[in-house]
Amino acid sequence: xxxxxxxxxxxxxxxxxxxxxxxxxxxxxxxxxxxxxxxxxxxxxxxxxxxxxxxxxxxxxxxxxxxxxxxxxxxxxxxxxxxxxxxxxxxxxxxxxxxxxxxxxxxxxxxxxxxxxxxxxxxxxxxxxxxxxxxxxx
Numbered sequence: 001x002x003x004x005x006x007x008x009x010x011x012x013x014x015x016x017x018x019x020x021x022x023x024x025x026x027x028x029x030x031x032x033x034x035x036x037x038x039x040x041x042x043x044x045x046x047x048x049x050x051x052x053x054x055x056x057x058x059x060x061x062x063x064x065x066x067x068x069x070x071x072x073x074x075x076x077x078x079x080x081x082x083x084x085x086x087x088x089x090x091x092x093x094x095x096x097x098x099x100x101x102x103x104x105x106x107x108x109x110x111x112x113x114x115x116x117x118x119x120x121x122x123x124x125x126x127x128x129x130x131x132x133x134x135x136x137x138x
Contacts, residue, residue, distance in 0.1 A: 001039040001117050002071050003028045008044060009052030009064035010096070017095055018044055025067070032084040033076050042109040054100045061119065063096040066104045072122045073109035081107050 029035040041052040052064035067088050076084075078133050088105045112122035120128075 001115075001122065002033065002035050002041070002069050003041045004029065004040065004070075005068045005126065006042065006044050007048045007052075007064075007066045007068075008057050008096070009062075010048035011048060013046060013063065013096075021095045024030050024095065025088065028084060028087045029069070032087055033071065033080050035071075054102045059100040062098045062100040064103070065092050065096060066106075067092070068106045068108060070108050070110055070115065072112050072115055074112075075105075087097060097105045 006021065006025070008029055022044065025042050026037050026040045029040045030037050048062075049060070052059050054064065069084070084107065085105045089103060092103055093099055112126065115122050116125070
């Protein structure tokens with residue numbers, strides 16, 4: 001159940017590019033991290049260019065971007081996470097075109113007891129799924 005937050009320095013980014021970015025990150029969560037698209041949320045947060053700095057300087061004509069992804073700890077390998085980071089950077093470069101010299105992607109791994117959705121922790125979701133699988137195999 002990844003929650004993907006993207007901070008952009010371009011509040012005037014056309015809707016088609018925003019949609020492409022959201023769809024691309026969702027598809028990447030599925031292909032690189034093995035996540036369920038139906039449970040993947042992408043939030044785009046646009047800020048004025050004068051509020052986005054790299055090395056203490058505004059990014060200027062470039063579109064600054066930083067991606068943060070919340071995932072459940074222990075559900076992905078180092079290789080999967082590296083594939084997501086590389087893919088996210090490539091998607092940002094393709095979708096936003098001109099990027100500043102520093103564009104970050106961070107994966108935050110949250111313990112299943114401290115992370116959840118629809119009022120239920122991930123740990124409880126895993127327990128319920130396990131009981132359902134056991135009941136089906138009986």
